[in-house]
Amino acid sequence: MALMNENYLKLPGSYLFSEIARRISEFKKENPDADIIRMGIGDVTRPLVPAVIKAMHQAVDEMSQAATFRGYGPEQGYEFLARKIIENDFTPRGIPVDIDEVFVSDGAKSDTANFQELFGLNNILAVTDPVYPVYVDSNVMAGRTGSVNAKGQFENIVYLSCTEENGMKPSLPQTKADMIYLCYPNNPTGMTLSKEELKKWVAYARDNKAIILYDAAYEAFIREEGVPHSIFEIEGAREVAVEFRSFSKTAGFTGTRCAYTVVPKDVKVFDSQGNAHSLNKMWLRRQTTKFNGASYPVQAAAAAVFSEEGKKQIQETIHYYMENAAIIRAGLESAGYKVFGGVNAPYIWFKTPLPSWDFFDKLMKEAHVIGTPGAGFGASGEGYFRLTAFNTRENTEQAIERMKTKMIF
Numbered sequence: 058m059a060l061m062n063e064n065y066l067k068l069p070g071s072y073l074f075s076e077i078a079r080r081i082s083e084f085k086k087e088n089p090d091a092d093i094i095r096m097g098i099g100d101v102t103r104p105l106v107p108a109v110i111k112a113m114h115q116a117v118d119e120m121s122q123a124a125t126f127r128g129y130g131p132e133q134g135y136e137f138l139a140r141k142i143i144e145n146d147f148t149p150r151g152i153p154v155d156i157d158e159v160f161v162s163d164g165a166k167s168d169t170a171n172f173q174e175l176f177g178l179n180n181i182l183a184v185t186d187p188v189y190p191v192y193v194d195s196n197v198m199a200g201r202t203g204s205v206n207a208k209g210q211f212e213n214i215v216y217l218s219c220t221e222e223n224g225m226k227p228s229l230p231q232t233k234a235d236m237i238y239l240c241y242p243n244n245p246t247g248m249t250l251s252k253e254e255l256k257k258w259v260a261y262a263r264d265n266k267a268i269i270l271y272d273a274a275y276e277a278f279i280r281e282e283g284v285p286h287s288i289f290e291i292e293g294a295r296e297v298a299v300e301f302r303s304f305s306k307t308a309g310f311t312g313t314r315c316a317y318t319v320v321p322k323d324v325k326v327f328d329s330q331g332n333a334h335s336l337n338k339m340w341l342r343r344q345t346t347k348f349n350g351a352s353y354p355v356q357a358a359a360a361a362v363f364s365e366e367g368k369k370q371i372q373e374t375i376h377y378y379m380e381n382a383a384i385i386r387a388g389l390e391s392a393g394y395k396v397f398g399g400v401n402a403p404y405i406w407f408k409t410p411l412p413s414w415d416f417f418d419k420l421m422k423e424a425h426v427i428g429t430p431g432a433g434f435g436a437s438g439e440g441y442f443r444l445t446a447f448n449t450r451e452n453t454e455q456a457i458e459r460m461k462t463k464m465i466f
């Protein structure tokens with residue numbers, strides 16, 4: 058008899074976006090003509106830019122000729138892409154990154170979910186609440202968490218509540234934490250941490266021999282000066298942090314799939330005897346065993362993100378989304394909502410006058426606008442709601458207009 062991994066039984070039954078899809082489909086059955094505007098799921102809407110498409114076409118052509126055909130590539134990614142990543146994302150910020158510290162992959166979702174494998178099951182993790190659910194669920198699957206309480210919170214996880222009271226910024230853990238997940242710019246709140254704030258986290262990790270798993274998937278959306286783009290801007294972070302990046306939102310690669318993780322050689326984890334081991338070596342071992350690399354055409358396309366025309370075209374797209382974000386922010390504020398985010402991130406997070414799923418239903422039924430209920434991201438997300446800037450200008454303006462006129466409390 059094949060026995061199951063019973064940790065899966067601890068997971069909540071319905072994934073947030075399936076529940077949203079179920080409610081939409083029920084509503085559409087009764088209202089087939091409703092003109093629904095979707096601002097829920099965080100997926101881009103604009104196509105890949107021409108520079109990326111051109112590079113991808115060229116790479117596909119190379120694959121069609123025996124002389125230029127490529128089979129398996131290096132599991133950790135082609136050097137041509139890793140070099141471009143370092144030259145563009147780190148060197149200009151004065152961050153030294155070695156070529157063998159960059160691991161190219163097929164997504165930050167898989168990287169953030171897989172990375173926990175390198176840690177013992179007795180580690181305590183800390184996550185912000187609300188949080189991108191992948192960090193929690195992947196640790197539950199691995200068996201690092203205990204039972205779940207009525208609020209949906211797991212034993213052995215320290216939840217760092219982010220609410221209006223603390224300006225959506227987590228406080229340092231009050232009890233021991235070994236693996237700390239931070240995501241900035243944040244999904245779902247759209248908020249960022251300043252350098253001074255990040256320094257406290259790096260100091261905590263150094264003092265407690267903890268590791269920060271830093272998800273910077275939305276780094277490209279930072280508009281304000283002085284906001285850190287990488288945890289490695291903080292002195293000492295190379296010894297205690299790993300950083301996840303993605304081409305998904307930066308360059309519209311959600312359906313194309315490419316991301317990377319930086320694992321400095323200075324980061325160490327310890328065995329039960331207290332001996333230090335290199336996390337970089339462990340991740341290399343893990344990736345070379347379980348992953349066979351992102352495809353060549355995709356990596357060639359990702360490299361074009363860093364070409365002169367690629368950078369310019371991508372900035373135009375990001376600017377377009379961020380103008381949407383500004384429209385949403387201003388519209389919600391003028392309608393009297395307390396709003397967070399949307400300045401350095403494509404997410405706008407706001408307080409709702411109803412519990413978040415009730416607000417979801419009312420928004421769908423009366424304004425035909427879909428968003429994401431904050432409660433889906435954790436207990437502290439109750440009473441909040443997320444809208445995304447990934448849409449057309451027309452839809453964004455329409456949605457805000459409808460919210461102003463139809464969502465009267």
Ligand code: PLP
Nearest residue numbers: 164165166189244274303305316
């Ligand atoms: N990290 C965060 C915080 C995200 O919001 C997302 C996607 O929504 C991801 C990672 C996943 O990125 P990718 O498409 O590279 O898997």
